[in-house]
Amino acid sequence: xxxxxxxxxxxxxxxxxxxxxxxxxxxxxxxxxxxxxxxxxxxxxxxxxxxxxxxxxxxxxxxxxxxxxxxxxxxxxxxxxxxxxxxxxxxxx
Numbered sequence: 001x002x003x004x005x006x007x008x009x010x011x012x013x014x015x016x017x018x019x020x021x022x023x024x025x026x027x028x029x030x031x032x033x034x035x036x037x038x039x040x041x042x043x044x045x046x047x048x049x050x051x052x053x054x055x056x057x058x059x060x061x062x063x064x065x066x067x068x069x070x071x072x073x074x075x076x077x078x079x080x081x082x083x084x085x086x087x088x089x090x091x092x093x
Contacts, residue, residue, distance in 0.1 A: 014053040015082035019074075021048045021064055022089055029090065032066040049085075054078050064088055 021032045021044050028048030035041045037060045042050045054060060060076045069090040076086070 014055050015057075015078045017052050017054070017076055017078075017081050017083075018085045019044075019050050019052065019062065019064070020085055020087050021050075021066070022087070023069070024089060024091055026089075029066055029069075032064055032069075032090070035063045035065075037061045052076075064090065066090055068093055 019034060021029045021034070023029060028044075028046075030044055030046050030048060032044040032048070032050075033041065034044065034050045034052070036052055036054075038054055038056070040052055042052065044050045052062065054076075057078045060078065062074050062076060064072045064074070070093055072088060072090055074086065074088060
């Protein structure tokens with residue numbers, strides 16, 4: 001019997017939320033650090049986006065940081081925010 005392994009197999013049973021991070025002028029921010037209450041730490045891609053996966057329903061706090069910008073925290077509520085794109089605008093320091 002053959003077995004297979006799936007990368008991020010838990011993602012199949014998870015809620016996903018896309019965060020899109022930009023500056024005050026609307027320019028997408030690549031490389032912003034995104035840390036969630038479930039200990040996920042990701043960085044935004046060239047489109048300013050990052051996909052977060054959660055296995056638990058309820059409220060989750062996400063912290064977004066980027067050099068020269070004020071740190072911002074947002075609250076996600078799952079399953080209400082699942083499969084949505086949440087727009088985040090960071091302000092300059």
